[in-house]
Amino acid sequence: MKLDLANPAWQQTLPSARSLATDAPVAACAFSHDGSTVAFALGDGQVRLLPADIAAPTPTAAAPLHGGAVLALIADPAGDGFVSGGDDGRVLRIAPDGSATELLAQKGKWVEHLAAHRNGAVAIGVGRTMFVAKDGEVREFGPHQSTVAGLDFSKDGSRVACAHYGGITVWSIGQVILPPRKLAWRGSHVALKWSTDGKFIATGTQENDIHVWRVAQATDMRMQGYPAKVKSLSWTADARFLYTSAQPVFTAWPFSGKGPEGKPPLQFGDEGAGLITVVAAHPAAEFVAGGYDSGELQLGDIKAKRSVVLKMADSSAITCLAWAPDGFRLAVGNERGDLQVIDLKR
Secondary structure (H helix, E strand, O other): OOOOOOOHHHHHOOOEEEEEEOOOOEEEEEEOOOOOEEEEEEOOOOEEEEEOOOOOOOOOOOOOOOOOOEEEEEEOOOOOOEEEEEOOOEEEEEOOOOOEEEEEEOOOOOEEEEEEOOOOOEEEEEOOEEEEEEOOEEEEEOOOOOOOOEEEEOOOOOEEEEEEOOEEEEEEOOOOOOOOEEEEOOOOEEEEEEOOOOOEEEEEEOOOOEEEEEOOOOOEEEEOOOOOOOOOEEEOOOOOEEEEOOOOOEEEEEOOOOOOOOOOOEEEOOOOOOOEEEEEEOOOOOEEEEEEOOOOEEEEEOOOOEEEEEEOOOOOOEEEEEEOOOOOEEEEEEOOOEEEEEEOOO
């Protein structure tokens, strides 16, 4: 990927972008698997679909799909649309044309967490329970000891890990059904990401630190010293680094070799205006995007140990980031309801 952060042009000019203001905060954003469409989950029940091509006309807003705030959104693993969850207890499968069908309904409950695997499975967190939908079948797992606060699939899609108070539970969902495996650590866990190589599971905790388990050995490690809760985690495509939020610069823990025990994290880039709220590693290259609580957006290059500003601070915290499959476009949403699709080709 030819993004040269050392080029003065990156420092002097902001990239081209499509910008759109809405009246509701943005909870999540995602690109479709074919890269043609980007979706934003809004607090007024809308899932706003926009062409990924920033030169294409902006479609008019459609009627809300959910009866309340949309809380979660992912690309549909079974097509080129999306899957959304809301505080109306509904999970919807959204086609590229914006039409929707109901995948699950849990009246009176909130759907706050979704995850997908390329095999077509969708994991859904509803209160203390997880559901897995695949091939027209919905299976139920739980209840957990508290509300599910994060979930993710293993690399091969045969297991799902759920974060909750007291640690995580790993469920077998493949053809061979095994008892749930519990990996304990005291306190509340507020985010979860399984590493891209399947070897580690990381969580952010209520105690302003992160916890990481080696899946095979069930051993664990704790990394402390954050000024705020770590609510966003992102592994690099090769699983060499784990990026975390809640710092003023890019922070990456090394997981190659013997791992991060006894080592400080790699920190690089210019200190942003505030703390990073959302972090998103590039899907293929050695870049990372970070959105701040001030509204600033930076692109970091771990190889060059530097960063550039893609969007200046505007006082509205960035709430979501998503890379397009081709790695040249970036979706951005914030608390005020601003939607952006940034084109990084120059």
